[in-house]
Amino acid sequence: MLEFISQYPLLAALLALVGLGAVFGALLGFAAVRFKTEGDPIADQINDILPQTQCGQCGHPGCRPYAEAIANGEAINKCPPGGEATIHALADLLDVEPIPLDEEHGEEKVKAVAYIREDECIGCTKCIQACPVDAILGAAKQMHTVIASECTGCDLCVEPCPVDCIDMIPQEENLQTWHWQLPELGRANVDVIASDLDTDRAA
């Protein structure tokens, strides 16, 4: 063995390399089979980022199909409910540059919740059939109502209503949802008193 190596160093090195290549190739092949991932993991990850409003504004019948389309190379800026934050997250995930929202599909709006004016509802069940997340309760000829906590604000129930009794009520900021905003650069809009630097003037 040693003799062979010292006699034919080049051949020995070659053999060693080939051998290594074969071993690692086998290892990789085994790993590929053993740790095979189910489904389309990238589409799942994209779907996880999309807002799940299921409104179809992106031109797909729901978020999942759009996620699959993105995985297949469609632009990442077609989801208005997700808006800038979603585009950023998608850009991060896919390692591409964030692009502004494609206005053709709609603008980023304040999130709204559907509200049925119950005394005008005729109980036609049309809105129930339209709601992608089963957020409307009701039965034929009975008054219908929206479970506000489940409504995604997708707008889809508004159009089918024959008596036009569904309003989309924008969700105003309240005490629970209020939070500090990022300060605007170069503007002294800061209410934090934390920069009391002028020690001379302070008594």
Added chain:
Amino acid sequence: MRKIFDFHGGIHPPENKRQSLGEPIRDAGIPGQLVIPLSQHIGAPSAPIVAVGERVLKGQVIAEAGGFVSVPQHAPSSGTVIAIEERPIPHPSGFRAPCVVIECDGRDEWLPHTGIDNYPGVSPSELLEHIREAGIAGMGGAGFPAAVKLRQKPGATVDTLIINGTECEPYITADDALMRERAADIIAGAEILRHIVGPAETLIGVEDNKPEGIAALRAAAGDSGIEVVEFPTKYPSGGEKQLIEILTGKQVPSGGLPADIGVVCQNLGTTVAVRDAILDGRPLISRITTITGEAVAHPGNYEVLLGTPISHLLELAGYDATRNNRLVMGGPMMGFTLTDTAAPVVKTTNCLLAPTEAELPTPPPAQACIRCGLCAEACPASLLPQQLFWFARGKEYEKLEEHNLFDCIECGACSWACPSQIPLVQYYRASKAEILQQRRDHDKSEQSRLRFEARQERLAREAEEKEAKRAARKKAAELKARQAATGAENEDPIQAAIERAKAKKAAQQQAAGSESEVDKLEQAVVTASKRLQTATAKLEQARAEGSDLVDALQTGVDKTRAKLEKAEQALADHRAAQGNGGALSTGAEAAPVDAAQAAIEKARAARAADADLSPRDKARKQLESLQQRLAKSEKRLADSRNAGEEDKIVEALEASVERLRDKIAATETELATHAAAENH
């Protein structure tokens, strides 16, 4: 002497505490109105239990705790509830929130209350219940319900109970005033907490800039075993984690709680409130608030009823609005600007700061970061503020979390240290809130996704069920058809004959042309005539009523009639065409060409006739036919005998005649019983 530790970073801003310590604590009195926000604490808002117009006594519960992490609210003075509505509250957003408004009667009448005489004999959990019912929430910081914080996980042991008397933020002296004037109460409160928590040691941590307070506390503590620990002044040593590190040298792990390392912390003001609740039965209805700043003439500490409008306090202190550039609730480092002086003092209002512009200048516009690293040096949480600043600007939330943004205690030390006047802490507050919001949104969207998928599944399942039902129906129909074909003998012979004839006819028609065409045309005629009937009926009705729809209906009837005629014509044409082929039945009236068909028709007619008869008539008819058959058979028998036919045939005929006679006899008795039945 106890070993004192140090924490990383920290700053030394001007203290500005002397101004408000010139005089003892003053009573702020009873204002005309008290406004009690339902949410003065962290956790669920409390739920009002009084009605508008109701008279309430001082100390009476006006709102119950709205959950486990929640506290009740009490009436701070006697009076009448005049409203439960949205009022301005002290909050950086400037929003309004639901409040109970009490119009005070000035009598300050107490609800009868008594303390617990011998609290060491009472179990900690019962004492905690008292603390909760007294509405006590942390009075130094965010207002976390004290009872929740003091409640221990089963099996956990507490080494150290720390009473936080640090009060490290500039200007604020509320706790200092308490130490000077109510040291005995503080010690009493600490003893109650010690009884509840059961720690190995109880410490009161105080910065060395409060020598009077420390002296008073030490005197009051005596040999109670409660140790008053003094340590060098540095901002923000009052941060819970920082204080724990100073006193014990232990660090609370990132994202962990003090309880994880066996420490429980309580604020000094809260300690006094606990004492009042347990020993006097007095709920949390007032607190000490510092009013200071150059824009007030009489800075100092005031004992204020909760719910007192801030404007009332400012008036007491001689506030000069013209000299004040902004009114701050809290200290200069962690406070926020108040937008409305109608907002009330709440459980967490430790200070009102009314500085002049010279005293607390509006921060100049921020400059670019020069990467000096002063912020990182100042940060007590050992973070990298300039890094966080970059990530916050780029909205790189993942990176922010990786850099432990959530360990930031929002102390503002970095902003204070920054030579470029970058409002760093503002970025962190905004980013933290944004991340929390995103987490909530993500939870919500996850829920939506599940609901969406559940719906998709449901729809698919429903479609499948429908399909399965349809398939089952189809199969059943096929099975029936097969049974009809194979098991025809076992069934009604006429039906079987019909089936056979049909099959035959179908076979014939397949050769001759399409039966379906005829069926279709027949169907068309039937429906058209039906429609005509209803249309005419309607027309008649309209005529009778003199409705103005008559014309419209008339055209409708005409049209339908035209259609009917057309359909009939089409059918006739088709039949004529098929008739040439000669293999078709052309309706019931047409001469039956098909023998099988004819037999079927006859049998059907007979059966139809039978069906209408009464049992007696049926029996009589049967008798008649039997008698005919008997006559025929007898004739046949006679013929055979005369013809001298084989014995076998004659015997057979005789037997059948015999059988017929029996049958006739049976039918006759049947007929008799029917007759008897009918005659009765």
